[in-house]
Amino acid sequence: MxxxxxxxTHSELVIKKSRFIGCVQPMADRAxxxxxxxxxxxxxxxxxxxxxxxxxxxxxxxxxxxxxGGTAGRPxxxxxxxxxxxxxxxxxxxxxxGVKLGAGGLVRAYTDTIAQALLPAExxxxxxxxxxxxxxxxxxxxxxxxxxxxxxxTLGEVAHGSLVAVRLQLPQPQEAAFxxxxxxxxxxxxxxxxx
Numbered sequence: 553m554x555x556x557x558x559x560x561t562h563s564e565l566v567i568k569k570s571r572f573i574g575c576v577q578p579m580a581d582r583a584x585x586x587x588x589x590x591x592x593x594x595x596x597x598x599x600x601x602x603x604x605x606x607x608x609x610x611x612x613x614x615x616x617x618x619x620x621g622g623t624a625g626r627p628x629x630x631x632x633x634x635x636x637x638x639x640x641x642x643x644x645x646x647x648x649x650g651v652k653l654g655a656g657g658l659v660r661a662y663t664d665t666i667a668q669a670l671l672p673a674e675x676x677x678x679x680x681x682x683x684x685x686x687x688x689x690x691x692x693x694x695x696x697x698x699x700x701x702x703x704x705x706t707l708g709e710v711a712h713g714s715l716v717a718v719r720l721q722l723p724q725p726q727e728a729a730f731x732x733x734x735x736x737x738x739x740x741x742x743x744x745x746x747x
Contacts, residue, residue: 554638555675563668567661569649574665576632576673579641582611589615592645600648603662605629606641619646623658631666638678642666680724683708684731685745687715692738699737703730717745 560577573596579585585606592602601617603624614625628642644665653661688696693716700707705722722730734742 554636554678556637556639556678557670558674558676561669561671561673563665563671565661565665565668566649567657568651568653570651570653570661571647571649572661572665573645573647574669575641575643576666576669577641578639579606579608580639581608582606582613585611585613585641588641589643592643596645596647598647599645601646602643603628603646604641604643605632605666607632607637608639608641619658619662620655623655624662627659627663628666631663631670635670635675637675642669681721682724682727683719683721684727685717685719686734687717687743687745688738689741690716692716692741693718695737696734696742699730699734703733705730715743 556578557576558578560575563574565572579588585604585608589602589604593599596602601619601624603617603619604613604615605625605628606613607629612629614629616622616624624644628644632640632642644662686696696718697707700720703722703726705720708719708721710719711717731744
């Protein structure tokens with residue numbers, strides 16, 4: 553089962569005068585990851601490199617940011633994979649200390665920085681969410697709202713037109729039972745819309 557981290561965790565290592573500042577945090581997609589990396593450049597304008605790795609389904613990435621190819625992003629990505637993480641961004645800000653570490657030294661430095669950041673991390677099971685949309689007569693709006701709350705689902709947009717259109721989100725494993733329960737409760741007067 554894949555996991556994500558609940559909150560950002562940090563680490564800092566100094567290796568042969570180079571300073572490595574690591575962070576591991578939950579991240580949904582590549583655009584958000586890029587925005588986070590851009591913000592790190594703003595916070596650390598004197599840094600030599602801001603390397604990062606993202607595990608987020610089809611949007612995964614490994615960026616060396618000027619370090620020799622395969623010595624930063626890929627090792628960080630492997631740490632995330634080894635920990636069975638998903639939806640996670642690992643970043644390392646490096647301040648160069650004047651001593652070259654060599655390819656092996658860089659791989660160890662970036663791997664260790666992310667591994668250290670993960671030590672205090674609280675891992676939580678990753679739940680795949682689904683978005684459902686339905687339309688019901690006004691008389692059934694209260695029933696649908698109560699069922700959404702009872703299921704622990706998240707109520708999204710509710711639009712009132714000739715029918716009440718409801719958008720909600722819930723964990724994927726609960727989808728089939730929830731849809732069946734609403735179908736039964738509404739006695740066939742609910743219409744499901746493909747999101």
